[in-house]
Amino acid sequence: MILWKEIEIYDLIQLSKNSYTVNSGLMGGALYFWNETSHNFYIPYGMITPTLLDVAAITDLPPLGGKILTTTKSTTGVKYAIDISSTTYQSFILNNRGQDEAPVSDNEHIAFLLYWLSGVVFCTQSIQVEVTYLPLAIMLAEGRKLCLAKLFLTRLYLTLDWITDLMREKKRITNVDGPVWFFQLWLSSIFESELQQRLTQKGPTDSVIAGHRLLNLVFPDKLMASHDKMKHFFCAFITYQRKTTTSI
Incomplete structure (x- = not known):
């Protein structure tokens, strides 16, 4: 939060x-x-x-922030394990959820943001997680201040x-x-x-x-x-x- x-x-x-x-x-x-x-x-x-x-x-x-381009990506070099074998909302959530009562992991956080961007913010027509938003979800999870308003x-x-x-x-x-x-x-x-x-x-x-x-x-x-x-x-x-x- x-x-x-x-x-x-x-x-x-x-x-x-x-x-x-x-x-x-x-x-x-x-x-x-x-x-x-x-x-x-x-x-x-x-x-x-x-x-x-x-x-x-x-x-x-915010109307200001880091530019979001097709080449924009994480610079931390950290590898995350996001399961995108199935991108339907229900399957994606089940495949990326952690253990009950366990602290939220970085992977869960990124998965949540990817779901949120796809299904709630940009509302993809396919009614499933849009993998192209994965780099954006990762950067947000890492604390990057990006200009989402322009993309939106x-x-x-x-x-x-x-x-x-x-x-x-x-x-x-x-x-x-x-x-x-x-x-x-x-x-x-x-x-x-x-x-x-x-x-x-x-x-x-x-x-x-x-x-x-x-x-x-x-x-x-x-x-x-x-x-x-x-x-x-x-x-x-x-x-x-x-x-x-x-x-x-």
């Missing part, structure tokens, strides 16, 4: 323990305005998009590009690849004045990140609408907010 706080992933791990109510109408409606070239939403008064500061505010991932935001942009392509081709979206959960939280921050508290949701009350507050918000029944209705609502609401802000 101390290590997680030092490398600034603790709050995101805590946020990951909670669930949220998916609003596909809201996300689908907003994506009608997404432009894959500029990675912005084009609306009447201009462009808006999730930024690194949004990622920092909602997840507490890039992954989000690619996800929105991918979904938009499927929507344009009128293909069915059955298993989304990427952190769409963050996209919904970001949209919730825009519509926060229109949302209501979800009384059944539990989470830390002393957390400084916006993510916990946004997870507790849901759209009233009157706004749980189809993609087309949410498209018009999204555009009208953003335009109204802009006019109100400008007049002030």
Whole structure:
């Protein structure tokens, strides 16, 4: 836990323990305005998009830190024994768990982080552990302060590009690849004045990140609408907010 706080992933791990109510109408409606070239939403008064500061505010991932490249890897030279013979979540967990009541080993810690990155943070489409994240999990376990926020935001942009392509081709979206959960939280921050508290949701009350507050918000029944209705609502609401802000 101390290590997680030092490398600034603790709050995101805590946020990951909670669930949220998916609003596909809201996300689908907003994506009608997404432009894959500029990675912005084009609306009447201009462009808006999730930024690194949004990622920092909602997840507490720092916008600064060591670069993450395909060539970035551990420099300690330590060899770890992570069993990747089976990458389905259940098998991976069983193959890498330690003895009950025994202290958490480095291998268990790395396995947990790999599972967390694959299944919770980046939400891989294959619904199994993504081995390409193993070097990243190792470096985090070793205490490296990396700029996860940039990698996360890039992954989000690619996800929105991918979904938009499927929507344009009128293909069915059955298993989304990427952190769409963050996209919904970001949209919730825009519509926060229109949302209501979800009384059944539990989470830390002393957390400084916006993510916990946004997870507790849901759209009233009157706004749980189809993609087309949410498209018009999204555009009208953003335009109204802009006019109100400008007049002030």
